[in-house]
Amino acid sequence: MAQAATGRSHRVRHVPELDLLPVMNLFCVIIPFLLLSASFLEISIIEMSPTEGISSGAGTTSLAQSEEQQLQPKIIMTDEELFLSTVFRTQSISPAFPEERDGEIVNSYDFEALSEALGVFRIELDRAFPSIPIHKITILTVDDIRYDNIVMAIDICADHGFNQPGLQVAAYSVLQRAITAGAGGE
Amino acid sequence: MSNAPTKRHLPLMLGYKKNKASVRGKDKKVSLNLTSMIDMFTILVVFLLKSYSAEGQIVTVSDALTLPESRSEQKIELNLEIIVTNDAIVVDGEPIVFVDETIMSEGNPIPVLVERLSDHLEYTRLMRGTTDEEEMKVNIQGDVATQAILLQRVMSSCALAGYATQNLTVLKVEGGDER
Numbered sequence: 001m002a003q004a005a006t007g008r009s010h011r012v013r014h015v016p017e018l019d020l021l022p023v024m025n026l027f028c029v030i031i032p033f034l035l036l037s038a039s040f041l042e043i044s045i046i047e048m049s050p051t052e053g054i055s056s057g058a059g060t061t062s063l064a065q066s067e068e069q070q071l072q073p074k075i076i077m078t079d080e081e082l083f084l085s086t087v088f089r090t091q092s093i094s095p096a097f098p099e100e101r102d103g104e105i106v107n108s109y110d111f112e113a114l115s116e117a118l119g120v121f122r123i124e125l126d127r128a129f130p131s132i133p134i135h136k137i138t139i140l141t142v143d144d145i146r147y148d149n150i151v152m153a154i155d156i157c158a159d160h161g162f163n164q165p166g167l168q169v170a171a172y173s174v175l176q177r178a179i180t181a182g183a184g185g186e
Numbered sequence: 187m188s189n190a191p192t193k194r195h196l197p198l199m200l201g202y203k204k205n206k207a208s209v210r211g212k213d214k215k216v217s218l219n220l221t222s223m224i225d226m227f228t229i230l231v232v233f234l235l236k237s238y239s240a241e242g243q244i245v246t247v248s249d250a251l252t253l254p255e256s257r258s259e260q261k262i263e264l265n266l267e268i269i270v271t272n273d274a275i276v277v278d279g280e281p282i283v284f285v286d287e288t289i290m291s292e293g294n295p296i297p298v299l300v301e302r303l304s305d306h307l308e309y310t311r312l313m314r315g316t317t318d319e320e321e322m323k324v325n326i327q328g329d330v331a332t333q334a335i336l337l338q339r340v341m342s343s344c345a346l347a348g349y350a351t352q353n354l355t356v357l358k359v360e361g362g363d364e365r
Contacts, residue, residue, distance in 0.1 A: 020221070021220075024224065030234075031230060034238055042358040044358040045261075046353065048351075048353070102252070141334040143293075143334060143335035147254055147332040147334070148330040151256050152254075155257050155258070158258065167341060
């Protein structure tokens, strides 16, 4: 018996199939090459400004001579506290607190608070001394401050344009004198 | 009596453009669905291309230490390498100073290290006839737990020996800035 006409075409449309094999071949070559040459640990450097020698407990830190040096801020790191010493004032930023790093309990500081304080200082500095570009900063620490804490402080400084860090290690008594002198000048 | 088709009855089941062989599965074409694999490979290639560095890695990080992480994006250059751990100070692969309490309690340049670095600079000067600014740079690899006093002693030793620029080698983390 003849089928009734429905008005629809029953022709099957063949969609052309993409030949993905050449793409696969290309990928099979590229992926091993890239895997071999990939470096997942990227190494960079922090260029340090020339450092001054250690100040002995008996001596005093030599004060900056030029105007630029006088305006140069200092980050003072002791075992108990983190300070920011600037031409305007010396302020306590954060007390040291224990933090776990790689399974070890170590001293750390509130680096976000340091970032905020440096931001405020940068605005004040640009307003008061717009013609003097200040990029240097000194990290002044006691003997046993960990290297990673120093690097973290350097990173924060670079965020605010203080990208020429110098490291200076001094005895605790010298740092105390620097903090007291700065606080007195406020 | 069963109605199941037998080999003998197969020709009766052939449809349009089908022959006996195709029905028996002898020339059956198996096509793999590669689309999902291509998707995966595309993601992998993009990721690998992003982490690809045409310059290569010119520095070997010592297994004895863990470098600190930093957002610095300053590219590393091939310079004299000094490795500082809490056990020893190594210059160009050669242990120069073993770290003890005496080293950690003083704050001046370390004489043995200054001598070794001066010799290296002098050797470079003799080999090349002259030394420029590029040769007066050192890369310092320090362990995260290295104490500031040790780092500072190494840096002041470098300065005294004539290496005016000291670079701290760090592991780059994302969100960096061009110093």
